[in-house]
Amino acid sequence: MSDINNTHTGHHEKLELFTQRKQDHIRLSLDDSHQTQGQSEIDKVELIHEALPEINFEEIHISQQRLGDEGKTPFLISSMTAGHNDSSRLNALLAKAASEKGWLMGVGSQRRELGDEKAAEEWRRVRAQAPQAELLGNIGISQLIYTSVDKIEKLVDSLEAKAMIVHTNPLQEALQVEGTPYFKGGLKALEQLVKQLSVPVILKETGCGFSQRTLKQVREAGVDVVDVSGLGGTHWGRIEASRAGQDSLQERAGANFANWGISTLQSLINAKEVKGEFEIWASGGVRTGIDAAKYLAMGAKVVGFAQPIIKAAMESEEALNQFMEQVEYELKIAMFCTGCVSLQNLYQKGVWTWKQH
Numbered sequence: 001m002s003d004i005n006n007t008h009t010g011h012h013e014k015l016e017l018f019t020q021r022k023q024d025h026i027r028l029s030l031d032d033s034h035q036t037q038g039q040s041e042i043d044k045v046e047l048i049h050e051a052l053p054e055i056n057f058e059e060i061h062i063s064q065q066r067l068g069d070e071g072k073t074p075f076l077i078s079s080m081t082a083g084h085n086d087s088s089r090l091n092a093l094l095a096k097a098a099s100e101k102g103w104l105m106g107v108g109s110q111r112r113e114l115g116d117e118k119a120a121e122e123w124r125r126v127r128a129q130a131p132q133a134e135l136l137g138n139i140g141i142s143q144l145i146y147t148s149v150d151k152i153e154k155l156v157d158s159l160e161a162k163a164m165i166v167h168t169n170p171l172q173e174a175l176q177v178e179g180t181p182y183f184k185g186g187l188k189a190l191e192q193l194v195k196q197l198s199v200p201v202i203l204k205e206t207g208c209g210f211s212q213r214t215l216k217q218v219r220e221a222g223v224d225v226v227d228v229s230g231l232g233g234t235h236w237g238r239i240e241a242s243r244a245g246q247d248s249l250q251e252r253a254g255a256n257f258a259n260w261g262i263s264t265l266q267s268l269i270n271a272k273e274v275k276g277e278f279e280i281w282a283s284g285g286v287r288t289g290i291d292a293a294k295y296l297a298m299g300a301k302v303v304g305f306a307q308p309i310i311k312a313a314m315e316s317e318e319a320l321n322q323f324m325e326q327v328e329y330e331l332k333i334a335m336f337c338t339g340c341v342s343l344q345n346l347y348q349k350g351v352w353t354w355k356q357h
């Protein structure tokens with residue numbers, strides 16, 4: 001049985017513990033108490049209804065320019081799962097749906113593949129099922145720091161990835177019992193990756209968002225995309241605190257960090273304010289096509305969903321397809337009622353305002 005290497009501590013994590021954790025994460029993300037409610041702050045924004053839109057519904061198209069080319073939709077299945085017993089099946093299901101509907105799909109952390117070449121097998125199977133899927137690789141910044149660019153390039157190859165996501169999650173690593181809270185050198189590793197990797201680099205949080213201070217550093221590092229993944233949905237402080245066990249230090253501290261983070265809305269505004277050359281993507285608590293329309297109207301190029309997608313996929317393929325279709329339909333209705341025929345229109349027309357109370 002192979003282990004998962006942790007270069008910082010010299011410890012090897014047993015594969016069973018690793019796969020158990022990945023499955024716990026899915027189960028716990030489905031529990032409502034691990035979701036923050038109403039904290040993305042997107043309800044502070046309103047789209048302005050136009051009673052005479054002067055367009056026909058069927059004219060509306062939601063194709064979007066992102067990552068240097070035109071996608072059929074502005075949507076992303078956010079990075080979730082990889083490297084455990086059920087992940088192959090789930091990923092094949094997600095990749096098939098993403099490919100059919102023209103959504104981007106981020107895979108879950110490819111960490112296991114760094115020390116276990118056989119783990120790449122999962123992606124070969126996914127690829128075989130969905131040859132056209134636009135997949136994005138994924139690795140944590142605390143793994144990136146001690147991994148050569150060549151090895152990351154191999155992760156890109158095994159997936160035939162369109163871009164590589166580096167996720168950053170200091171709150172989660174600090175509260176996870178077996179976490180790797182080693183972030184020193186992260187920015188330098190990121191800079192080097194951007195310079196040398198063959199595909200674009202995306203930096204993403206996992207539900208705690210980005211401050212302007214961090215975004216200014218990121219701007220200098222030259223990353224191609226920032227996916228803000230802010231506070232508002234799945235909360236990793238809550239999940240790790242609950243995994244740590246009753247009355248553990250992590251559980252008690254975690255209760256005080258249950259609302260930690262910068263909202264998705266504020267993170268998006270922060271990203272716009274620093275005026276970087278990076279594309280801005282929005283995720284974290286996005287739950288409907290109307291939420292998505294608001295972020296797109298405010299300048300996000302892509303909008304990502306994590307928990308609602310895994311929830312639907314765990315139910316059935318049909319539930320997954322229904323959720324994705326509903327999101328697309330809701331976006332189109334929001335565009336129709338604001339008189340926007342394209343996403344370019346939606347962004348340029350200034351169709352949003354702050355809600356008056």
Ligand SMILES: Cc1cc2nc3c(=O)[nH]c(=O)nc-3n(C[C@H](O)[C@H](O)[C@H](O)COP(=O)(O)O)c2cc1C
Binds near residue numbers: 026078166307
């Ligand atoms: C079960 C699960 C596993 C996740 N695993 C990863 C991961 O491996 N890499 C990553 O970048 N983000 C991971 N995330 C975080 C999501 O991509 C996303 O940033 C976060 O959940 C906020 O989005 P949401 O509120 O729509 O769930 C995971 C989320 C869930 C629900």
